[in-house]
Amino acid sequence: MGEFELIRRHFARGQTGPSVALGIGDDCALLRPSPGLQLAISSDMLVEGRHFFPDVDPAALGHKSLAVNLSDLAAMGARPLGFTLALSLPAADDAWLKAFADGLHALADAHACPLVGGDTTRGPLNICITVFGEVAPERALRRDAAKAGDDLWLSGCTGEARLALERLRGTPWATVATGDEALCRQRLERPTPRLALGMALAGLAHAAIDLSDGLAGDLGHILAASGVGAEIDRAALPVAPALQALSETHRLECLLQGGDDYELLFTAPQDVRQAVLAAAEISGTPVHRIGRITADRGLRLLGADGLPKDLRARSWDHFAPGSDPVS
Amino acid sequence: MGEFELIRRHFARGQTGPSVALGIGDDCALLRPSPGLQLAISSDMLVEGRHFFPDVDPAALGHKSLAVNLSDLAAMGARPLGFTLALSLPAADDAWLKAFADGLHALADAHACPLVGGDTTRGPLNICITVFGEVAPERALRRDAAKAGDDLWLSGCTGEARLALERLRGTPWATVATGDEALCRQRLERPTPRLALGMALAGLAHAAIDLSDGLAGDLGHILAASGVGAEIDRAALPVAPALQALSETHRLECLLQGGDDYELLFTAPQDVRQAVLAAAEISGTPVHRIGRITADRGLRLLGADGLPKDLRARSWDHFAPGSDPVS
Numbered sequence: 001m002g003e004f005e006l007i008r009r010h011f012a013r014g015q016t017g018p019s020v021a022l023g024i025g026d027d028c029a030l031l032r033p034s035p036g037l038q039l040a041i042s043s044d045m046l047v048e049g050r051h052f053f054p055d056v057d058p059a060a061l062g063h064k065s066l067a068v069n070l071s072d073l074a075a076m077g078a079r080p081l082g083f084t085l086a087l088s089l090p091a092a093d094d095a096w097l098k099a100f101a102d103g104l105h106a107l108a109d110a111h112a113c114p115l116v117g118g119d120t121t122r123g124p125l126n127i128c129i130t131v132f133g134e135v136a137p138e139r140a141l142r143r144d145a146a147k148a149g150d151d152l153w154l155s156g157c158t159g160e161a162r163l164a165l166e167r168l169r170g171t172p173w174a175t176v177a178t179g180d181e182a183l184c185r186q187r188l189e190r191p192t193p194r195l196a197l198g199m200a201l202a203g204l205a206h207a208a209i210d211l212s213d214g215l216a217g218d219l220g221h222i223l224a225a226s227g228v229g230a231e232i233d234r235a236a237l238p239v240a241p242a243l244q245a246l247s248e249t250h251r252l253e254c255l256l257q258g259g260d261d262y263e264l265l266f267t268a269p270q271d272v273r274q275a276v277l278a279a280a281e282i283s284g285t286p287v288h289r290i291g292r293i294t295a296d297r298g299l300r301l302l303g304a305d306g307l308p309k310d311l312r313a314r315s316w317d318h319f320a321p322g323s324d325p326v327s
Numbered sequence: 328m329g330e331f332e333l334i335r336r337h338f339a340r341g342q343t344g345p346s347v348a349l350g351i352g353d354d355c356a357l358l359r360p361s362p363g364l365q366l367a368i369s370s371d372m373l374v375e376g377r378h379f380f381p382d383v384d385p386a387a388l389g390h391k392s393l394a395v396n397l398s399d400l401a402a403m404g405a406r407p408l409g410f411t412l413a414l415s416l417p418a419a420d421d422a423w424l425k426a427f428a429d430g431l432h433a434l435a436d437a438h439a440c441p442l443v444g445g446d447t448t449r450g451p452l453n454i455c456i457t458v459f460g461e462v463a464p465e466r467a468l469r470r471d472a473a474k475a476g477d478d479l480w481l482s483g484c485t486g487e488a489r490l491a492l493e494r495l496r497g498t499p500w501a502t503v504a505t506g507d508e509a510l511c512r513q514r515l516e517r518p519t520p521r522l523a524l525g526m527a528l529a530g531l532a533h534a535a536i537d538l539s540d541g542l543a544g545d546l547g548h549i550l551a552a553s554g555v556g557a558e559i560d561r562a563a564l565p566v567a568p569a570l571q572a573l574s575e576t577h578r579l580e581c582l583l584q585g586g587d588d589y590e591l592l593f594t595a596p597q598d599v600r601q602a603v604l605a606a607a608e609i610s611g612t613p614v615h616r617i618g619r620i621t622a623d624r625g626l627r628l629l630g631a632d633g634l635p636k637d638l639r640a641r642s643w644d645h646f647a648p649g650s651d652p653v654s
Contacts, residue, residue: 021365025552026470027402027537028367028460033360038348040355041443043457045413047450075354086372086455116368119455123374128413128446128455130370133355143353210354225352 007092007120010101011085017114019081029116031081037134039081042072048125053168058096060189061127062103068212069131070111070193071262075210077141077202078133080113080195086130088123111195141201141208141266146226148295150206150267153276154288155194157238158215158261159254163246164188173250180242191262196283201266204275208266214257219265219299229298232256232291256301267293334419334447337428338412344441346408356443358408364461366408369399375452380495385423387516388454389430395539396458397438397520398589402537404468404529405460407440407522413457415450438522468528468535468593473553475622477533477594480603481615482521484565485542485588486581490573491515500577507569518589523610528593531602535593541584546592546626556625559583559618583628594620 012024022030033039046065048054066083073080085104089097108114113131164184166174176184194210201208207226211218223230234252243251268276273289280287291302339351349357360366373392375381393410400407412431416424435441440458491511493501503511521537528535534553536545550557561579570578595603600616607614618629 021464022467022469027399027535028369028405030403030462030464030467031366031368032464033366035362039358039360039366039459041358041411041457041459042355043411043413043445043455045415045446045448045453045455047415047448047453050448050450072354076357078355084368084370084457086370086457088372088374088453118370119372121372121374121377123377123453124451126372126374126415126450126453126455128370128372128453130368130411130413130457132366132368135357137348137357137359140349140357142349208354 007089007097010097011115011118013105017082017112020114020116023114023116029082029084031116031132033081033134036136038137038140040073040076040078040133040135040140041130042069043128043130044068044072046127057189058099059103062100063107063190065127065129066104066107066131067191067193067262069129070107070113070195071191071210071212073131073133074193074195074198075141075208075264076133076135077139077198077208078135079199080111081132081134082114082116083108083129083131085115085118086128087118087120088126089120090122090125111193135202139203141198141205143207143209143222144225146207146222146228146267146293147269148228148293149270150293151270151273151289152230152232152291152293153266153268154215154238154290155197155264155285157240158211158256158263159243159251159258160184160187160240161191161260162254162258163242165260173246175245176242177245184242188260191260193262194264194285197264197280197285197287200279200283201264201268201276204272204279205266205268208264211261211263211265212259214259215261215265216256216299222265222267223297223299229294229296229300230291231294231300231302233302236288236290238288334416334424337424338442338445340432340442344409344439347441347443350441350443356409356411358443358459360408360461363463365464365467367400367403367405367460367462367467368457369396370455370457371395371399373454384516385426386430389427390434390517392454392456393431393434393458394518394520394589396456397434397440397522398518398537398539400458400460401520401522401525402468402535402591403460403462404466404525404535405462406526407438408459408461409441409443410435410456410458412442412445413455414445415448415453417449417452438520462529466530468525468532470534470536470549471552473534473549473555473594473620474596475555475620476597477620478597478600478616479557479559479618479620480593480595481542481565481617482524482591482607482612484567485538485583485590486570486578486585487511487514487567488518488587489581489585490569492587500573502572503569504572511569515587518587520589521591521612524591524607524612524614527606527610528591528595528603531599531606532593532595535591538588538590538592539586541586542588542592543583543626549592549594550624550626556621556623556627557618558621558627558629560629563615563617565615
């Protein structure tokens, strides 16, 4: 048995589920989609030095590699069916691989989303996961479905992952109380895909996106696709305790241009506010109504002083040097 | 617009098809599988220096990256629906990207298999394609379905791609007539996925696999999964003109341990021989009956002298140093 056959053994656990007709080990995996539902597909590639640091905890990396893909399913309101993993590795480190596989499978099991196939090769560390889910055609949460007058909602809160990243980089302004340090690191390294909320919102919300590149930039994708604008009320933005000590400039940078939040940002008609709150309750996910969709294009932040500020809708580029502060 | 947004433009051509409800640009792509069919999924990762040389023609690389995945669909008897592309690139070379995308899209168009989503990031060159197809549950060509007494069939012929690889490496025994050089290179760099044959064989053949790692090794996967053995008749193996000048030892190495053949190897009951030939005719794909499945385990080569030789069922490891000659 070769080195790479051993590697595959960490991943091929004979996992199946009601949707899996044939798992790992043939030319293709075979899934059984439910009749009448559409298949939702997302693929993300994670590269060392860009999406994670070389010394990252492998169990956390296994978790995050799948979490960022599941988050895309959540943003469509889809139910997970399974995923494939393609992995390029410089060498077969058994302990590293076991930890990575454990982190990956724990999250997969929690969401009944089994590994059904993939590929393993030698090369620079690269993790490519493609995830499959299903959703009723008329219930999918698309980016182009926001309507003027919609409420703008956010699950959880943003900015802690960005603060953790700045801490790891040693950025001077990134101060945090000792008790919040581990929490921020958890948000960066083990994001929670909001699948239950996404499924509860399917058919209820209009548009949705998951926040990977920062609230302002990702909201910009909804606005561009839907041909609308938005206002965010500064006072309505939830602020995690870890961000309290920052200056307002840096706090806003974390809140709006954070990246790696993996929260859901969604729009819904005003007349379903109670239903949205019920969906949040059922799914055990906090939500905040942070603003509204407008017919006027552009993204405006309404400050605590009630005056609008222009917000450049830009994204946080992972590991890129510098980032424009919010104007 | 950023550099990577420009890259994405090479790939996002607004391609859709009857199976695509939502293509590139949202959190997920949405496909419409046909009612009652199963979804066939395969994922392959190609890494520079392992699966291709750094100076490879980018158009050929685009073709091959998709072809190796479509070949997996062919080996299940599945019809292509679409694919995702995750691409890690060290830099954005516009001419390289255009050629790569052209090669990719040309093959995708030929098989009505549109690009529906994916990811782009900066990093060492890495190409991960995940392809989706559909097939009726009882018609899928699985590796575990070979039966003792089945005929063993091969589409096309094997060994030319391996010969081209040895030529590129400057291997002394790898001599080839001038007229055959380009043909062998074509087989290595632009393999033809046998999709029409695979679909014609679905429900007719028992087991199938596509040949990526050499005939002997890949046949070994069918034998192991099905719990059977096989005999190959040396005299029945098709030999391309380019291989005629080789010694029998090196010719057999190319034929049986070639790698990168992307032909279909399949088993079918003896009483459907005429139907198999008709499927080959309809799909415009030559097939040869090269042996049979046996209840006795193991893989035996019946020589021109009528005497069996033991064949170690091993695979060709891309770019790995050395390879045991066939015993």
